[in-house]
Structures are given as C-alpha cells and as structure tokens.
Amino acid sequence: MKLSAIAAGAAGISIFAIAALAHGGATGVVKERMDGMSAMADVMKALAPMMQGTVAYDADAVRAGAAKIAEHSGEALTSKFPEGTDGMPSEAKPEIWQDWDAFSGLAQQLEIFAKGLERAADNGVGGMPAQGGMMGGESIMGGGAMGSGMLGGQGMMGGGAPMMSAEHIGQMPSGMAFAMVSQACTACHTKFRAEEK
Numbered sequence: 001m002k003l004s005a006i007a008a009g010a011a012g013i014s015i016f017a018i019a020a021l022a023h024g025g026a027t028g029v030v031k032e033r034m035d036g037m038s039a040m041a042d043v044m045k046a047l048a049p050m051m052q053g054t055v056a057y058d059a060d061a062v063r064a065g066a067a068k069i070a071e072h073s074g075e076a077l078t079s080k081f082p083e084g085t086d087g088m089p090s091e092a093k094p095e096i097w098q099d100w101d102a103f104s105g106l107a108q109q110l111e112i113f114a115k116g117l118e119r120a121a122d123n124g125v126g127g128m129p130a131q132g133g134m135m136g137g138e139s140i141m142g143g144g145a146m147g148s149g150m151l152g153g154q155g156m157m158g159g160g161a162p163m164m165s166a167e168h169i170g171q172m173p174s175g176m177a178f179a180m181v182s183q184a185c186t187a188c189h190t191k192f193r194a195e196e197k
C-alpha cells in the first residue's frame with residue numbers, strides 16, 4: 001500500500017520531469033520566441049484584473065505592459081520563426097510557413113493593437129462602472145465581442161481587410177484596446193499553435 005503510493009508518486013514526478021524537460025529542451029530561436037511569448041503572457045495576466053476592475057487601474061502599468069507586448073510583436077515576433085523550426089519541443093504548426101502572410105499579418109496586428117493600447121492607457125477601462133450593475137463580470141467579454149464585431153473575421157486573419165491604426169485604437173477605452181490585443185493572441189494561437197496536450 002505504502003510502496004504503491006510511493007511508486008505512484010515517483011511516476012508522477014517523472015512525468016512532470018519529462019514535461020519540464022520537453023519544454024526546457026527548447027534552445028536557440030525556439031527558446032527565444034517562447035520567452036518572448038511568456039513575457040507577453042505575464043503582461044496579459046497582470047493587466048486582466050485591472051481591466052475587469054478587480055484590481056485598481058494603473059495607467060502607467062497599462063502603458064508599460066502594452067509597450068512590452070509591442071516590443072515582442074511585429075517583426076520581433078516573426079523574426080523568431082525561421083522556416084523549419086517546428087517539431088518538438090515547439091508547438092509551432094507548419095502552417096506558419098505555408099501561410100506566412102497571414103501569420104506575419106497577425107504579428108503586425110498585435111503590434112498595432114499593443115501600440116493602440118499604449119496610447120489608450122490614459123482613457124481608462126471604459127464605460128464599465130456605469131454598466132457594471134447589469135453586465136457585471138461579463139462586461140469585459142462585451143468589449144471583446146465588440147472588438148471582434150468591428151474587426152470582422154477577415155481582419156484577424158490578416159487577409160487584407162483595412163487595418164485600424166494605433167492612433168485610432170488610442171481613442172478607445174483601454175478595456176476595448178486590451179480586448180483587441182487579447183484577440184490577436186488567440187487568433188494566432190488558434191491557427192498557428194498546436195493545441196496543448
């Protein structure tokens with residue numbers, strides 16, 4: 001009984017170790033892009049509660065976070081995906097290089113949206129306090145839906161739909177700009193990142 005519990009524990013640990021190794025096994029440009037992605041994910045995680053109103057809004061933090069995402073997107077992102085760098089331990093799909101225009105279009109969109117969010121930081125999250133009673137926690141999703149309505153499916157696919165400028169996005173409530181940034185992450189992952197095990 002005790003022994004099997006230990007064995008199960010040991011098995012659990014070794015599975016964890018293998019997973020950690022697979023991820024940690026990334027080197028060179030693959031490791032670099034994973035680090036860049038993780039840095040962006042850290043920003044999104046830090047800003048999300050502000051956008052949802054569960055943490056005090058900090059315009060400086062939004063500005064700095066948006067700048068960091070902008071720094072890791074666009075060309076900085078695409079330059080870390082040289083052809084043929086898919087396969088273990090990477091989650092990059094071969095479609096990236098079959099549809100490079102769409103991939104790089106999404107990377108560019110992310111840069112524009114992030115720069116827009118940087119400009120929008122001082123605008124505040126947006127009309128949520130007033131609507132808070134009715135929409136509650138869903139209001140951030142409302143912003144996302146509005147964002148996607150505005151952009152249309154084609155826009156996100158980088159298929160030559162008119163792109164919004166950072167200046168334009170800078171006029172929006174930051175909650176909406178944040179939703180657009182978040183959608184750009186998701187749009188690219190849906191198409192070009194292998195589903196997580």
Ligand code: HEC
Pocket residue numbers: 030033034035037038040041042044069077089090091092093103104106107110181182184185186188189192193194
């Ligand atoms: C243009 C496409 C694209 C955009 C935009 C994009 N990603 Fe990614 N992301 C990828 C791909 C492809 C991978 C898989 C990379 C690999 O494993 O080699 C990935 C992987 C990741 C990972 C896993 C990194 C790791 O350590 O394995 C995280 C976290 C992540 N992205 C977060 C984000 C966030 C947050 C955003 C938006 C701010 C974002 N990504 C925008 C394409 C994109």
